Amino acid sequence: MEDTTACPICTMTDLLDGGDYHECATCGHEWDKAESGEVVVLDANGKELNKGDDVTLVKDLKINGKSGRLKAGTKIKGINLVDGDHPIDGKVEGRSMLIKAEFVKLA
Numbered sequence: 001m002e003d004t005t006a007c008p009i010c011t012m013t014d015l016l017d018g019g020d021y022h023e024c025a026t027c028g029h030e031w032d033k034a035e036s037g038e039v040v041v042l043d044a045n046g047k048e049l050n051k052g053d054d055v056t057l058v059k060d061l062k063i064n065g066k067s068g069r070l071k072a073g074t075k076i077k078g079i080n081l082v083d084g085d086h087p088i089d090g091k092v093e094g095r096s097m098l099i100k101a102e103f104v105k106l107a
């Protein structure tokens, strides 16, 4: 799913990603992501994750309170992003889970 962030100056959505800021490809305006109120969540490869993205686990994870574990390569579809140190909110095998961003990559 595409991020629908638009340039506040020219309203075009053709944006370059400068890391912690956006740069408009149309008019060159730059602005801080933090100022725009977005939660910026980066995956294991440093790519920005957005709500609705599909991600894949990059390492095995223990499931709290259960003897099972999630295998690296498990796909999580349609994630949600939340505040905190486990910002990935996704459903794995029917269970809602919060996962650290560095344990996933964009699928």
Ligand SMILES: [Zn+2]
Binding pocket: 007, 008, 009, 010, 011, 012, 024, 025, 026, 027, 028, 029
């Ligand atoms: Zn612009």
